[in-house]
Amino acid sequence: MTPPSASLWAVTLATLKKDIRLEWRSKDALNSMLFFSLLVVVIFAFSFDPLAEESRHIVGGLVWVAFLFAAVVALNQTWARELRNQVLDAYRVSPAPATALFLAKSIGNFIFVSVLEALMVPLFVIFYNLHVLGPAWQLIPLAVLGTWALVVNGTFFAAMSVRTRNRELMLPLLLFPISIPAVLGMVAGTTAVLTGDNPAHFYIVLLLTYDVVFTTASLALFETILHAE
Amino acid sequence: MKRIFPILAALTAVFLAYATYRNLVLAPTDALQGDVYRIIYYHVPSAWTAFLLFFINFIASVQYLASAKPSRQAVAKWVVIAIGVVGVVATFLPQVQGQLKSIGMRPSAMTTTVIMIPLAYFLIGKWFSRERLDVLAVTSAEVGVVFCTIVLVTGPIWARPVWGIWWAPGDIRLTSTLVLWLIYVSYLLLRRFSSSAQTQMLAAALAVFGALDVPLVYFSIWFFRTQHPQPVIGGSGSMDPRMLQTLLISWLAFLCFALLVCWSRFRLELLKREVEELYALESLGSAAEVKASLPLQRSAR
Amino acid sequence: MTETARPTITVQNVVKQFGRFAALRGVSAEFAAGRFHAILGDNGAGKTTLLRALAGLAQPTSGEISIFGKSPREACREIGYMAHPSLLYDEMSGMENLRYFAGLYGIFEDSGSQTVIRAVGLDPELPRPVGQYSQGMRQRMSLARALLQDPKVLLLDEPFSNVDVHSAREMVGLLRAMRDSGKTIFVVTHQAVLLDGVADEFVWMEAGRIVDRTANAARSTDPNEVLR
Numbered sequence: 064m065t066p067p068s069a070s071l072w073a074v075t076l077a078t079l080k081k082d083i084r085l086e087w088r089s090k091d092a093l094n095s096m097l098f099f100s101l102l103v104v105v106i107f108a109f110s111f112d113p114l115a116e117e118s119r120h121i122v123g124g125l126v127w128v129a130f131l132f133a134a135v136v137a138l139n140q141t142w143a144r145e146l147r148n149q150v151l152d153a154y155r156v157s158p159a160p161a162t163a164l165f166l167a168k169s170i171g172n173f174i175f176v177s178v179l180e181a182l183m184v185p186l187f188v189i190f191y192n193l194h195v196l197g198p199a200w201q202l203i204p205l206a207v208l209g210t211w212a213l214v215v216n217g218t219f220f221a222a223m224s225v226r227t228r229n230r231e232l233m234l235p236l237l238l239f240p241i242s243i244p245a246v247l248g249m250v251a252g253t254t255a256v257l258t259g260d261n262p263a264h265f266y267i268v269l270l271l272t273y274d275v276v277f278t279t280a281s282l283a284l285f286e287t288i289l290h291a292e
Numbered sequence: 293m294k295r296i297f298p299i300l301a302a303l304t305a306v307f308l309a310y311a312t313y314r315n316l317v318l319a320p321t322d323a324l325q326g327d328v329y330r331i332i333y334y335h336v337p338s339a340w341t342a343f344l345l346f347f348i349n350f351i352a353s354v355q356y357l358a359s360a361k362p363s364r365q366a367v368a369k370w371v372v373i374a375i376g377v378v379g380v381v382a383t384f385l386p387q388v389q390g391q392l393k394s395i396g397m398r399p400s401a402m403t404t405t406v407i408m409i410p411l412a413y414f415l416i417g418k419w420f421s422r423e424r425l426d427v428l429a430v431t432s433a434e435v436g437v438v439f440c441t442i443v444l445v446t447g448p449i450w451a452r453p454v455w456g457i458w459w460a461p462g463d464i465r466l467t468s469t470l471v472l473w474l475i476y477v478s479y480l481l482l483r484r485f486s487s488s489a490q491t492q493m494l495a496a497a498l499a500v501f502g503a504l505d506v507p508l509v510y511f512s513i514w515f516f517r518t519q520h521p522q523p524v525i526g527g528s529g530s531m532d533p534r535m536l537q538t539l540l541i542s543w544l545a546f547l548c549f550a551l552l553v554c555w556s557r558f559r560l561e562l563l564k565r566e567v568e569e570l571y572a573l574e575s576l577g578s579a580a581e582v583k584a585s586l587p588l589q590r591s592a593r
Numbered sequence: 594m595t596e597t598a599r600p601t602i603t604v605q606n607v608v609k610q611f612g613r614f615a616a617l618r619g620v621s622a623e624f625a626a627g628r629f630h631a632i633l634g635d636n637g638a639g640k641t642t643l644l645r646a647l648a649g650l651a652q653p654t655s656g657e658i659s660i661f662g663k664s665p666r667e668a669c670r671e672i673g674y675m676a677h678p679s680l681l682y683d684e685m686s687g688m689e690n691l692r693y694f695a696g697l698y699g700i701f702e703d704s705g706s707q708t709v710i711r712a713v714g715l716d717p718e719l720p721r722p723v724g725q726y727s728q729g730m731r732q733r734m735s736l737a738r739a740l741l742q743d744p745k746v747l748l749l750d751e752p753f754s755n756v757d758v759h760s761a762r763e764m765v766g767l768l769r770a771m772r773d774s775g776k777t778i779f780v781v782t783h784q785a786v787l788l789d790g791v792a793d794e795f796v797w798m799e800a801g802r803i804v805d806r807t808a809n810a811a812r813s814t815d816p817n818e819v820l821r
Contacts, residue, residue: 070699073696073699073701074696074697077693077696077697078693078696081682081685081689081693084685085682085684085685088684089684144682144684147683148678148679148680148682148683149676149678149680150680150681150682152650152674152676152678152680153674153680153681153694153697153738154697155649155650156648156649156650156669156672156674157669157694157697157698158669158670158697158698158699159696159697159698216501223482223486223494223497223498226486226487226488227482227485227486227487227488228485228486228487229485233481233482233485236478236481236482237478237482237498239474239478240471240474240475240477240478240502240505241475241478241501241502241505243471243474243505243512244471244508244509244511244512244513245508247512247516248512251512251516251519255519261519265515266515269508269511269512269515272508273508276504276508277501277504280500280501280504284357284497284500287357287360287490287493287494287497288494288497290490291488291489291490291493291494292489292490292650292651292652489611568612571613572610572612572613572614572615575610575613575614575615575618576608576610576615576618576619577615577618577800
């Protein structure tokens with residue numbers, strides 16, 4: 064009997080479903096992450112006066128910095144369950160493609176971070192009395208592409224950091240420099256839409272390019288990272 | 293080999309001294325900036341040297357990753373040739389030339405850069421064995437970070453008295469250099485803190501990510517600047533030919549110095565790895581095997 | 594080299610170094626298929642490293658391993674690996690774990706997983722998460738995971754450690770049945786006594802080398818014998 068093939072999408076989907084199920088079961092992690100996100104917004108509201116005239120211009124930056132912090136805390140948990148019982152060894156000895164694991168983890172992180180963002184955005188709107196002066200629909204591609212940019216590299220570097228001495232610190236050390244053009248794009252684009260001063264098209268294209276380049280690079284190199292001893 | 297090093301060191305010392313003399317004494321004083329501008333003779337050559345070293349690190353990292361599998365190596369070879377051909381042809385097209393000029397780059401500079409990629413790829417691949425590629429990567433990264441630090445320190449020192457500000461966030465060159473510095477510091481940190489057996493591969497992957505990032509950094513800042521005009525540090529435009537000459541001589545001296553430092557670091561790293569290999573082979577327990585299988589033969593280069 | 598009629602697992606001068614430490618120092622051996630090989634030796638002898646090399650988890654620094662003519666990674670479908678960590682998710686039940694890992698092999702129906710769970714003496718319907726199992730149950734579930742894709746080669750690293758006697762005996766019985774049905778089994782263990790009537794040979798390792806291989810004279814050929 065010919066063995067059934069472990070197809071990329073089947074494995075990706077199975078892994079993603081498993082991760083979502085496990086995340087849902089241990090709601091502790093989710094709850095504390097949500098609370099952390101809330102705290103970050105509150106701290107920002109105290110540190111950067113919402114009533115000041117300049118606030119509208121910096122809120123784009125504040126929002127994305129807050130997202131960045133929340134994302135890093137979430138990303139650090141990416142491989143935590145797999146490391147506990149050396150589950151990655153089971154993955155390594157199986158015929159399942161490494162890219163499937165990477166995609167599943169990235170998509171899972173994307174969903175998780177998006178949930179956090181969905182909580183933080185209304186809080187920012189409330190604290191900073193935000194109204195959007197530019198085309199609001201553009202915030203959606205900015206948010207989606209920007210979040211994916213953070214998550215795709217974050218998942219990759221989290222895997223790289225797995226065998227380093229200070230794993231949780233290594234992730235932001237590797238992620239932040241590489242993310243600078245994406246952060247610039249997200250922040251400038253969001254500010255452009257909020258203030259209505261400039262068109263945000265270029266930033267959307269920039270983020271799209273960034274996402275394509277680094278998703279390709281991560282998919283190409285993940286197998287090497289997974290099998291690193 | 294052992295004799296060349298001291299001779300080169302002496303020559304470099306002389307060269308640096310001469311360059312210093314030219315930088316500080318011979319070169320004419322700038323009409324606008326006065327004598328402060330002389331820092332350019334340290335700022336710019338450091339930048340060019342750092343970029344060259346980081347470029348070498350990138351090529352060595354790609355080679356290292358490619359040499360892991362023969363199929364990958366063939367693919368990489370063709371990609372690099374394609375980049376060279378397409379890039380050179382493109383920079384001769386008028387539309388592309390127009391675009392380049394509008395973002396402040398000279399087409400000839402672009403052509404040279406693009407040709408360097410396959411050239412460097414094949415030369416480095418030829419001269420360095422797989423293990424040595426990684427040693428080259430580490431060396432060029434470390435020395436590159438040092439020169440890059442010089443750029444980032446001299447930049448604000450220059451900017452403050454002349455333009456009144458320490459830092460301009462929209463300045464493409466300075467900001468791109470900062471990001472490059474950050475990427476390579478994180479590269480060195482990864483090498484130091486990773487306890488994986490495949491640290492070298494991981495670092496090479498990070499270097500590739502960094503290289504992919506740099507053009508994106510450049511373009512993101514460039515566009516940001518067109519929407520938010522920023523002060524430009526350093527300015528562009530033509531330079532007095534005597535100044536240009538001094539600048540080039542200073543760069544040459546820096547290159548010699550960089551070569552010396554890299555060479556020392558390279559040999560140091562080779563020695564370190566040789567020692568590790570000897571320990572490792574010793575633990576294997578057979579003296580006869582020790583001599584036969586040392587992949588890093590110091591005497592060979 | 595002439596092809597032997599019987600497929601084999603060969604290890605050719607394998608060296609595995611971790612920095613200065615050589616875990617395997619030139620191991621060469623040929624293992625017959627369909628046999629039960631017990632690997633014994635002191636701590637640090639290189640037993641685990643050899644097993645991991647056979648599984649494709651540790652790339653040899655030099656030398657080659659071939660499993661029925663293929664490299665370990667190429668032969669991954671034919672290999673079942675079990676180690677001291679359970680390689681299972683503590684937060685999921687046994688059946689959920691196996692369902693997931695079966696998916697990695699392209700198996701998306703439950704019947705095989707249920708059979709295998711019953712074969713190791715556990716209940717597929719048990720909803721308890723694996724993290725709450727006793728050590729014996731966890732080892733058995735881990736073995737079940739290794740058996741999911743019906744591999745031809747089993748690589749088991751100390752499957753009986755910290756396991757109660759009853760579970761250990763049952764596992765040995767199961768392994769015997771597997772060997773009898775044609776599987777090749779490698780077991781690294783400190784408890785050679787458990788395998789007295791079952792193993793076909795004992796492979797002794799010391800300081801990264803194989804120092805002795807003895808065929809097991811005490812091996813009984815009676816499939817119904819229960820280990821006392």
